[in-house]
Amino acid sequence: MPSLPVIEKDVERRAEQANPGGAFDPAPADSGNLALFDYLLRLGDDSLILGQRLSEWCGHAPSVEVDLSLANFALDLVGQATFFLDYAGKVENAGRDGDRLAFHRDVLDYRNCLMVEQPNGDFARTMARQFLFSTWQKMLFEHLTGSADQHIAAVAAKAVKEVAYHEELSAEWVIRLGDGTDESRARMIDGIDWVWRFVPELFDMDEVASAMAAQGIGADLAAFRADYDRKVHSVLEAATLEVPNDQRPILGGRTGHHSEHLGHILSTMQFLPRAYPDAAW
Amino acid sequence: MSKDWPLWEVFVRSKGGLSHRHVGSVHAPDAEIAVRHARDTYTRRMEGVSLWVVESSAIHASDPGDDATMFAPAEDKIYRHPTFYNIPDGISHI
Numbered sequence: 306m307p308s309l310p311v312i313e314k315d316v317e318r319r320a321e322q323a324n325p326g327g328a329f330d331p332a333p334a335d336s337g338n339l340a341l342f343d344y345l346l347r348l349g350d351d352s353l354i355l356g357q358r359l360s361e362w363c364g365h366a367p368s369v370e371v372d373l374s375l376a377n378f379a380l381d382l383v384g385q386a387t388f389f390l391d392y393a394g395k396v397e398n399a400g401r402d403g404d405r406l407a408f409h410r411d412v413l414d415y416r417n418c419l420m421v422e423q424p425n426g427d428f429a430r431t432m433a434r435q436f437l438f439s440t441w442q443k444m445l446f447e448h449l450t451g452s453a454d455q456h457i458a459a460v461a462a463k464a465v466k467e468v469a470y471h472e473e474l475s476a477e478w479v480i481r482l483g484d485g486t487d488e489s490r491a492r493m494i495d496g497i498d499w500v501w502r503f504v505p506e507l508f509d510m511d512e513v514a515s516a517m518a519a520q521g522i523g524a525d526l527a528a529f530r531a532d533y534d535r536k537v538h539s540v541l542e543a544a545t546l547e548v549p550n551d552q553r554p555i556l557g558g559r560t561g562h563h564s565e566h567l568g569h570i571l572s573t574m575q576f577l578p579r580a581y582p583d584a585a586w
Numbered sequence: 587m588s589k590d591w592p593l594w595e596v597f598v599r600s601k602g603g604l605s606h607r608h609v610g611s612v613h614a615p616d617a618e619i620a621v622r623h624a625r626d627t628y629t630r631r632m633e634g635v636s637l638w639v640v641e642s643s644a645i646h647a648s649d650p651g652d653d654a655t656m657f658a659p660a661e662d663k664i665y666r667h668p669t670f671y672n673i674p675d676g677i678s679h680i
Contacts, residue, residue: 368591370612370623377626474622481615 341454342397343416344517346406347559348457349389350417350466353407354567356382357574358425367428374474378435381467388460408578413561414570420503422558422567426496429482429489435475435497440536441507443468444529453521476540482569483544490546497541498549505554508533513559592641594620596628599636616639647661 343378349564359379366372401409420438425431446468448462479497482489508526517523541548557563577584591613597606609628614620620639629637648656660666 368613370614370627373630374623374626377630477619477622481619 338396338398340513340516341522342393343513344523345389345393345396345457345515346414346416347418349386349393349403349406350415351421351438351442351507352382352389353386354417354570355414355421356380357570358421358423359431361425362431369440371428375431378471381464381471385460385464385467388464392435392456392460402468404578406555408575412563412571415558415561415563415567415571417558417563417567418503418506419555419558419564420500420507422564422570423500423503424566426499427492428478429492430496430499432475432478432482434491434500435471436479436540437497437500437504437537438507439468439471439475441504443472444533445524447524448524448529452523457522479540479546480544483541486578492547501549502555505551506556506558506563509554509559511558511559591615592643593643594639595623595642596620596622596624597638597640598628598634600634602635606636609633611642612639614639 356379359375359382362375363372363379366375386407387403390406394401394403394406420434423434425434443465446461446465450458450465452458452461479493482493484490485493508530510526514526516525534578538548592615593611594614594617595611596609596629598609599606612623612627614623617639620641621637624639628634644666
């Protein structure tokens with residue numbers, strides 16, 4: 306079963322030596338390639354998991370036009386994931402390609418942020434999540450177009466146009482639902498409130514993020530935090546919504562400590578290639 | 587007021603220099619979203635470089651009941667087709 310981690314003997318041994326202070330094990334950042342591999346998983350897994358989430362709307366969206374918009378978003382994101390994960394496989398140099406990484410890793414090995422694995426909820430919550438994520442992802446990709454890693458820079462240059470559209474359309478929906486009927490407004494307030502606690506993780510500069518930024522490969526997330534806040538505040542203002550109070554940040558996705566939702570996503574997403582390893586299309 | 591979003595007619599310019607052509611319609615709550623719905627519905631396979639949307643209710647159509655007076659009189663006036671002219675060699679797209 307994809308969602309049940311297998312605990313190996315050496316993991317138990319490592320656990321016995323682990324810091325008992327309650328901190329998560331830091332991701333390996335000492336080796337350049339390991340950090341780059343980890344960083345590429347973050348980029349790829351963010352897009353892959355959000356793409357998978359959005360595809361759940363297919364056939365269920367409020368109208369056929371919105372259905373297509375969400376499916377287009379999902380396809381853009383899965384396309385980005387393919388580039389990042391294929392490249393991660395090359396960097397790892399252990400014979401795994403993008404498909405192998407997508408369909409044969411379990412929850413603990415996924416490196417996406419917690420925001421993208423959150424359930425869709427209603428359309429308002431989906432759009433709130435999309436707006437808060439795409440605004441960040443667009444700024445991230447803008448920075449990554451200047452990455453010292455030419456492959457990352459090239460993928461980011463292509464993806465930033467896609468993500469800019471995701472941001473625009475989701476911002477339009479935040480504004481329309483927030484400044485809409487009593488019901489749409491209440492739903493958008495709930496949606497923003499639900500997703501808000503996952504924003505700080507987007508900007509968390511842990512060891513891997515810092516090491517990649519120091520080498521000019523990754524982005525310094527602090528560099529666009531103020532721009533992000535300005536953008537989000539201006540859209541919420543246009544939506545006549547209050548900026549929510551900051552909640553206790555929830556971290557962990559970048560080190561594999563996910564919410565219970567990710568296992569359920571993977572069990573759906575990974576079922577076919579695991580049950581039918583020879584399947585091809 | 588209807589609970590359904592209004593209908594918008596969609597026109598796509600497939601490349602620079604060509605006219606916008608009617609391709610279909612979308613539902614949307616307003617013009618800005620209509621342009622985006624048109625983009626997502628009708629240009630996802632590189633079909634266009636420019637989009638127009640027009641609220642369907644803004645279009646005034648001929649009445650099918652008037653066909654006899656509107657269109658039938660043209661049927662026997664074949665000489666109005668510009669096919670009686672000799673086109674010089676080398677002139678294309680006419």
